[in-house]
Amino acid sequence: MPTTLPRLPDHRLRPLAEAYASAVRASRLRFLVGLVVFAVVVLVAARFAEVDLVRMASRLGALGDYVGRLVVFDSGDHVGRPVIVAPGEWMWGLTHWAKLIGDTLLIAYAGTLLGAVAAFFLSFMAARNLGRHPMVRVGVKRLLEFCRTVPELVFALIFVIAFGLGPLPGVLALAIHTTGALGKLFSEVVENIDMKPVEGTTATGGSWWQTVRFAVVPQVAANFASYALLRFEINVRGASVMGFVGAGGIGQDLIEAIRKFYYADVSAILVLIIATVMVIDLATERLRHSLTATEARA
Numbered sequence: 001m002p003t004t005l006p007r008l009p010d011h012r013l014r015p016l017a018e019a020y021a022s023a024v025r026a027s028r029l030r031f032l033v034g035l036v037v038f039a040v041v042v043l044v045a046a047r048f049a050e051v052d053l054v055r056m057a058s059r060l061g062a063l064g065d066y067v068g069r070l071v072v073f074d075s076g077d078h079v080g081r082p083v084i085v086a087p088g089e090w091m092w093g094l095t096h097w098a099k100l101i102g103d104t105l106l107i108a109y110a111g112t113l114l115g116a117v118a119a120f121f122l123s124f125m126a127a128r129n130l131g132r133h134p135m136v137r138v139g140v141k142r143l144l145e146f147c148r149t150v151p152e153l154v155f156a157l158i159f160v161i162a163f164g165l166g167p168l169p170g171v172l173a174l175a176i177h178t179t180g181a182l183g184k185l186f187s188e189v190v191e192n193i194d195m196k197p198v199e200g201t202t203a204t205g206g207s208w209w210q211t212v213r214f215a216v217v218p219q220v221a222a223n224f225a226s227y228a229l230l231r232f233e234i235n236v237r238g239a240s241v242m243g244f245v246g247a248g249g250i251g252q253d254l255i256e257a258i259r260k261f262y263y264a265d266v267s268a269i270l271v272l273i274i275a276t277v278m279v280i281d282l283a284t285e286r287l288r289h290s291l292t293a294t295e296a297r298a
Contacts, residue, residue, distance in 0.1 A: 070267040083264050090268050097250060097269060101276050104249035107170045107242065108235040114171070115178025116228040119144075122179070123186030124212050129195060132208075144187075148180025152238050156247040167248035174235050174242075185227045186220070193219045222291045229284040229291075236280050240273050 046053075073079050076089055083090040091097075125132050126140040152173045159169030197215035206214065243251020250273060257265040 066263075069263040070270075072264075074261075074263050083267060090264055093253075093265070093268070094272075097253065097272055100243075100250040100253055101272060103167060104239045104242075104251070105236065105276070105280075107167050107247075107249050108174065108232060108239040110171045111174025111239070112178055112228065112232040112235050114175035116182055116224075116231070118175070118179040119182035119186050120224065122183045123190055124216065126183060126187040127190035129191050129193070130198070130208070130212070130216070140183075141187075144180045144183040146180065147176050148184065150177070152177045152242070153245060156242050156245050160246050165246040165248075169245075170239055170242035170247035170249060173247065174238060177238075178231055178235060182227060182231055186224055189220050189223045189227075190216060226288045226291050229288050233277075233281050233284050236277055240277075 071084075072082055073086070073089070078086050078089060122140050122144060124130055125136055126144060128137065155173035155176050156169050159172045163169055163172075193216060197219070198211055201211045201215040239249050239251075240254075241251045243249045243253070244255045246252065250269060254266065254269045254273075257269060
């Protein structure tokens with residue numbers, strides 16, 4: 001038997017409708033005020049950054065011209081023709097560039113490994129729920145903030161001056177920045193663990209490090225590995241531009257080709273970098289998903 005929903009009398013519906021309309025008007029007003037504030041902030045930022053929209057619009061053609069030059073030969077037997085018609089000539093330095101990309105991967109790997117190890121130990125001291133002295137915790141947190149706040153290129157410039165050109169400055173720069181970034185992520189993972197194993201290990205007389213080893217690490221290992229793999233992806237891209245300041249890798253040849261206007265070489269190196277990063281991203285993504293699935297089954 002069909003039933004009808006009861007309807008409130010008009011004198012009771014009217015206040016509810018007015019309250020709803022008032023809430024909608026207030027929500028729309030907040031949205032409009034937020035939009036205006038956002039627009040004002042953007043305009044002020046553009047003013048201080050000396051952004052000239054008219055000049056940007058007038059130079060779009062130059063940008064398109066530069067991109068167009070990247071895909072055609074500017075010298076040799078195929079001048080003016082698309083680079084794809086002669087892959088051998090386009091990728092003439094493939095062996096040399098592949099070696100430099102290998103150097104870039106090693107820089108990213110070494111920087112990620114060193115940074116992950118440092119972040120692993122520091123994260124437990126930065127976690128609020130493991131009971132370290134407040135001064136130790138605050139000091140470690142500030143150290144991690146410093147490590148991830150200063151850009152890698154700034155660290156790389158400092159280390160190039162200190163140690164000279166080569167991969168070492170790039171490794172150290174990535175390691176320091178990775179320590180700060182992973183240290184924060186690792187400590188947040190630690191702060192969200194189940195505290196019952198920690199309490200049990202402490203109750204049986206375990207030291208602080210024994211508690212971390214047997215009660216904390218088993219809970220966070222999969223997440224730590226997943227975050228470290230994600231950071232490796234980021235560092236591969238970061239290591240690709242470390243060569244801009246002389247810190248080794250494929251970036252050195254890329255910036256040289258850009259400065260000398262070797263357009264075909266620029267596009268060839270960019271294609272190799274993009275292909276390498278895509279392969280690394282796909283591989284590490286599958287590894288992260290495997291680790292996540294393993295943790296879920298456990």
